[in-house]
Every structure is written in structure tokens, then in C-alpha cells.
Amino acid sequence: NAGVTQTPKFQVLKTGQSMTLQCAQDMNHEYMSWYRQDPGMGLRLIHYSVGAGITDQGEVPNGYNVSRSTTEDFPLRLLSAAPSQTSVYFCASSWGTGGNTDTQYFGPGTRLTVL
């Protein structure tokens, strides 16, 4: 199993540009999520999905869109990049969110810089 994969590893954008961060998992996990990691802020949840076709907002959803058309993929779209979105982005997945199914497996991260 490849686990959770993310592309690209690094990206530099100019203010106002849009882009999509890709996330895929091959573990047939129902739950997928996106976090951003900023110094002194820890990980903050952007959006999450409990299954194909179902998405919801986390703590910091503004400026980001997601969709979940398949179980495997959960792309994160930046609509109009801003310098405040400079961060490291992590995708994670788990079987579910209840009982003993909520151990999250993380991808390697995408380091995004917005100029």
C-alpha cells in the first residue's frame, strides 16, 4: 500500500492564482481530511469528508474548496491564493471517526508559498 499520497511536495504561487492540491489514499478509508500546519498554531482542520459525496467545513475553511467524488481522492482547491495561505498542508485518512476506527494516517505534506 502506498498509504496517503500528496502532490505536489512544493509549490510557489502568486497572489490571486488558483491551484489544486491532490490527495489520494489506497486503504479504502471513508474519512479524509485536510489540515494546515503553521508555526505556533499546530494543525488546524480545513475541510473533511466522511465518505464519497459528503464534505464539511473544519475550523479554517475560508478560501478553500473540496470535493469527494471517489473514496480514494480528496483534492483541496485554493480559489484565489493569498499570502496568508502560505503553510504546510497535510491530508489524512482513517477508517471512520468512531470507536477504534479513527486513527488517522497522514500524507507527507505539501509546502505552499504564496508571494
Place this chain on the structure above:
Amino acid sequence: AQSVSQHNHHVILSEAASLELGCNYSYGGTVNLFWYVQYPGQHLQLLLKYFSGDPLVKGIKGFEAEFIKSKFSFNLRKPSVQWSDTAEYFCAVKSFTGNQFYFGTGTSLTVIP
């Protein structure tokens, strides 16, 4: 919304010293609690978790954590740290019935050989 506080931002220890990292959360209901670790250049990975049963949880690499419900705490401990424990440690909480995970700000641990 729930919140998680990690009081130690940077900890520096010598090898063989004992470790305790604090974690407190704010949520009055039933919770699942986690410690994740991020070794330099590696993915975040689960160190240990609590979701029911014995409040003293043992994880990988000799780590353990104790859930004290009355104190809303889930402190991480290791009796004797090694240089290879140098990493960033994150505490996280999720309500038992919820779908959102809340992470603390992380503690950077440096172990000096």
C-alpha cells in the same frame, strides 16, 4: 469548538532523562484522545490513543499517557528518552460522536546525546 492546550512549546532533555508533556483539552463530553509524533522529515504518525477502558494507555517506543477525566488532561510520559525521540509531539482530541479532530500547537522535543 473544542480546544487543546500543550503547555510546553520546546523541551530539551539529556538522554535517559524522564519526559512528561502536558496536554489539556476543553470539552465536557466523552472524548477520544491522541498523541501524534512527527520525526524530522517524516509523516505524522500515531504514538498512542485513548478511546475507552484503562485510562493508562501504552503506545509505541515506550511511551505512555494517562487520561485523567477530572483534570481534562492526557499527559504523555516516557521514563527514559533517547536521542531518536527528538521530534515534534502533538496532542489531539475528538468528541466521541463528532467528526472533527482538534490538535494542540505541538511540543518540540530535543534530546541531547
